[in-house]
Amino acid sequence: MDEYLVGVLSNVGVISFVALSAYLLLLTGEITFGQQAFFAIGAYAAGIATAMWGWTLAAGLGFGALAGALSATIVGVPTLRLHGLYFAIATLAFAEMVRILFEMFRYQIEIDGEWVGPNGADGFRDIRYIFENDISGMEFMLIIYGLLTVILAGFMLLERSRLGVIFRMIGEDEVLAGLQGVSVARYRILAAAIAGALAGIGGGLYAHLTTYIEPRIFDVMLGVHSLAYGLIGGLGTALGPILGVLIDIGLLESIRALSGYRMIIFGGLVALLLIVRPRGLLDERLVHRIGVALRGGRKMRV
Amino acid sequence: MLELHRLTKHFGGVRAVDGVDLIVNPGEVLGLIGPNGSGKSTTVNLICGLFPLTSGLIMFKGEDISALPPHERVTRGIARTFQNIRLFGQLTVWQNLWVAQNSAEQRRQNPVRRWFGGGGSAREDIGRTLEFFDLAHKRDELAGNLAFGEQRRLEFARAFAAKPVLLLLDEPAAGMNAEEIDQLDARIRTLRDTGMAILLIEHHVELVMSVADRIAVLNFGQKIAEGSPAEVQNNPLVREAYLGTATAA
Numbered sequence: 001m002d003e004y005l006v007g008v009l010s011n012v013g014v015i016s017f018v019a020l021s022a023y024l025l026l027l028t029g030e031i032t033f034g035q036q037a038f039f040a041i042g043a044y045a046a047g048i049a050t051a052m053w054g055w056t057l058a059a060g061l062g063f064g065a066l067a068g069a070l071s072a073t074i075v076g077v078p079t080l081r082l083h084g085l086y087f088a089i090a091t092l093a094f095a096e097m098v099r100i101l102f103e104m105f106r107y108q109i110e111i112d113g114e115w116v117g118p119n120g121a122d123g124f125r126d127i128r129y130i131f132e133n134d135i136s137g138m139e140f141m142l143i144i145y146g147l148l149t150v151i152l153a154g155f156m157l158l159e160r161s162r163l164g165v166i167f168r169m170i171g172e173d174e175v176l177a178g179l180q181g182v183s184v185a186r187y188r189i190l191a192a193a194i195a196g197a198l199a200g201i202g203g204g205l206y207a208h209l210t211t212y213i214e215p216r217i218f219d220v221m222l223g224v225h226s227l228a229y230g231l232i233g234g235l236g237t238a239l240g241p242i243l244g245v246l247i248d249i250g251l252l253e254s255i256r257a258l259s260g261y262r263m264i265i266f267g268g269l270v271a272l273l274l275i276v277r278p279r280g281l282l283d284e285r286l287v288h289r290i291g292v293a294l295r296g297g298r299k300m301r302v
Numbered sequence: 303m304l305e306l307h308r309l310t311k312h313f314g315g316v317r318a319v320d321g322v323d324l325i326v327n328p329g330e331v332l333g334l335i336g337p338n339g340s341g342k343s344t345t346v347n348l349i350c351g352l353f354p355l356t357s358g359l360i361m362f363k364g365e366d367i368s369a370l371p372p373h374e375r376v377t378r379g380i381a382r383t384f385q386n387i388r389l390f391g392q393l394t395v396w397q398n399l400w401v402a403q404n405s406a407e408q409r410r411q412n413p414v415r416r417w418f419g420g421g422g423s424a425r426e427d428i429g430r431t432l433e434f435f436d437l438a439h440k441r442d443e444l445a446g447n448l449a450f451g452e453q454r455r456l457e458f459a460r461a462f463a464a465k466p467v468l469l470l471l472d473e474p475a476a477g478m479n480a481e482e483i484d485q486l487d488a489r490i491r492t493l494r495d496t497g498m499a500i501l502l503i504e505h506h507v508e509l510v511m512s513v514a515d516r517i518a519v520l521n522f523g524q525k526i527a528e529g530s531p532a533e534v535q536n537n538p539l540v541r542e543a544y545l546g547t548a549t550a551a
Contacts, residue, residue: 162417165397172390179350180402181376181464284392288444 006137008254010209012245013144017202018222019229019241020151021195026230027164028191029171031084033223034075034091037098038068038196040218042203044102044118047127047213052109052117057129061147061204068200069193076192080185095223102215123214127207144205151198155238167191228270234282243281303328303499304349304468309358311344311523318344320523321358326468331490331500333514333531335507337543341523342503343385346470349501350382351375362468381466383457385473385503391446395437395456398445399428404465428463434489435459451482458489468499475506487513511535519543 018039025032046064049055055063079090108117118124130140158164166187169177174184207213229244247269252262277283304326311319319341326332334342348355351372360368367375381402390398403424415421432438435455440448445456454474461469471490475483483506490513494500504510510517510531517534519527521543527534534540 157418160418162401165393165401168393169390169401172392173388175352175372176388176390178372179376179382180460181373182401183371183373285444288394292442 001138003137006141008250010137010141010144012249013141013148014202014206014209015226015229015249016148016242016245017151017205018199018226019233019245020155020238021199021202022223022226023230023235023238023241024167024191024195024198026227026235027167027171028188029174030080030188030191031088031227032091033088033220033227034095035195035199035226036218036220036222037091037095038072038199039203039206039222039226040098040102040213040215041071042068042200043207043213043218044105044124044203045200046204047124047207048107048117050129050208051124051127052107052111057133057143057208060129060208061201064204064207065197065200068203069197072196072199073189073193076189076196080188080192092220092223095218095220099215099218102218121215123212124207125212127211127213129208131211140209144209147201147205151201152238152242159237163187225266228266231280232269232273234277234280234286236279236282236284236287240280240282303363304501305359305361306345306349307359307361309345309348309360310356311341311348311353312356317523319348322520322523322525324518324525326499326501328467328499329494329497330515331494331502331513333510333517334501334503334520335505335510335517335534336520340520340543342520343472344523345520346382346472346501346503349375349470350380376464379465379467380470381461381464381468382470383461383472383474385476387450387453387457389445389453389456389460391444393445394442395432395445395448396428396441398456398460399431399463400424402460402463403428404463431459431463435462436485450477451479454478454482458486462493466498468501469493471500471502471504473503473505475504475509483509 018035021035021038022032025035042064045067046060049060049063050057075094079087079094082090102118103121105118106120108115108119110116114126116126135143158167166177166182169180169182170184170187178184225248229248230241231244232247233242233244234240248262248266252258252265258265273280304324306322306324309319309322309324310317322341322345324332324334324345334345336342347353349360351367351370355368358368359366362375362378362380365378367378370378411421411424415424419425429438432441435458437452437455437459440452445453448456454477458471458474461471475486478486487509490500490502502510502514514531516529517531518525519534519537519540526539526543527537529537
């Protein structure tokens with residue numbers, strides 16, 4: 001596999017985490033423009049853990065996930081009382097605050113005569129864990145996809161579980177969900193925490209993939225795209241947002257002939273799908289039909 | 303079972319419900335009727351906690367539940383249906399019932415079974431509910447794909463699955479044909495005979511007169527009459543509320 005393709009696929013994998021994070025919140029009916037904040041927090045946390053504190057990659061990623069989940073919970077408690085547009089704007093404001101705080105964030109230590117650590121708007125260089133440990137680009141890609149597979153398996157379990165049904169109920173009609181005995185506020189915060197952890201892991205992987213992060217990477221466009229991936233790919237299955245990432249990063253950004261028109265095609269695609277398929281390509285109805293077809297024989301008995 | 307004391311709800315200057323006293327007993331169907339805008343649906347919304355009271359008290363099983371959030375009232379045994387059908391259209395019939403299923407039934411399950419599909423007894427329970435409401439053949443269909451009559455039945459089934467001791471039915475016969483109304487009548491009687499308390503809001507006069515043990519009449523947010531179906535039918539105040547006064551004509 002050539003290096004370029006490995007790079008593209010690694011990117012697709014990493015962005016899939018933040019897309020899944022926004023997707024989870026879409027399931028519970030919340031539109032967020034702020035998941036890039038938890039992606040950033042995860043990236044900084046994991047980078048600091050491995051490059052400055054000498055932790056292993058696994059521990060660093062775990063720390064990134066934890067930081068994402070914790071900060072999402074702290075932000076979620078006040079903001080999840082808001083709905084629709086108000087929630088969307090609150091998440092956007094929070095994410096911009098985080099980005100600007102990272103521009104002021106300086107925390108450096110001297111390692112082997114060099115200063116390492118986040119240096120405000122100049123970013124955080126030399127997150128060199130994968131070079132120091134002789135992990136090739138190919139191997140790191142496999143790590144990314146290994147983790148993504150685990151997360152996707154978790155989503156598949158979620159969709160079959162009571163928790164997944166409750167998330168979808170809240171997304172469809174939260175008043176009615178409350179009247180089924182569901183404590184809506186508690187499940188909303190749980191969803192936000194899981195989404196924060198997912199974005200945090202993605203951020204941690206991203207920091208190690210690029211070895212260099214800076215605040216301006218985590219701007220609002222990343223959040224808007226993360227949201228759009230689920231809306232394009234579909235809200236019927238966790239494969240939906242990944243399909244969205246593949247279309248955007250895998251095709252539009254990576255094929256040279258298309259990349260100049262990326263935002264035009266992407267924006268047009270979003271507009272078109274919102275009109276003809278408001279719940280995305282792989283929407284609930286399609287996923288249900290595929291499910292019935294796959295289990296066809298067994299179903300006929302009923 | 304359920305006691306409303308001076309139940310009052312004002313929306314700005316509108317007195318939607320104005321000092322209503324009501325009692326619903328176990329094993330009884332209380333019909334709640336009244337002209338449009340008389341406060342029937344608001345009363346039901348207040349009982350299940352969709353908005354706070356202006357004043358008054360809601361007692362349920364001897365306990366004041368006026369300040370409880372909706373989901374805690376459900377777990378205490380209050381379930382309802384809606385005048386305009388409200389279902390989770392993107393979920394299957396089975397999933398609609400699964401989460402609604404009485405949590406006491408679910409708590410007997412071990413956590414893995416509880417969160418992943420329910421154990422044998424929970425599944426059988428849903429199966430029986432589906433049979434009772436004639437929906438077994440639609441078990442894996444998305445609720446949004448059901449026909450109107452089936453959606454009405456599913457809504458009723460979902461309220462029933464919660465194993466309520468108090469069931470609030472908000473115009474369950476709306477849009478039904480004669481045959482479906484007969485089935486509805488029979489189902490309400492079956493449930494009442496199990497000891498369930500049922501509050502039935504209905505415009506379909508024949509159904510209310512047939513199935514209700516007692517009837518209360520609301521007009522402009524106040525209770526103007528209460529009694530057996532025959533008593534209410536002959537009450538001059540009720541006739542006036544529905545038809546207007548003779549002198550005004």
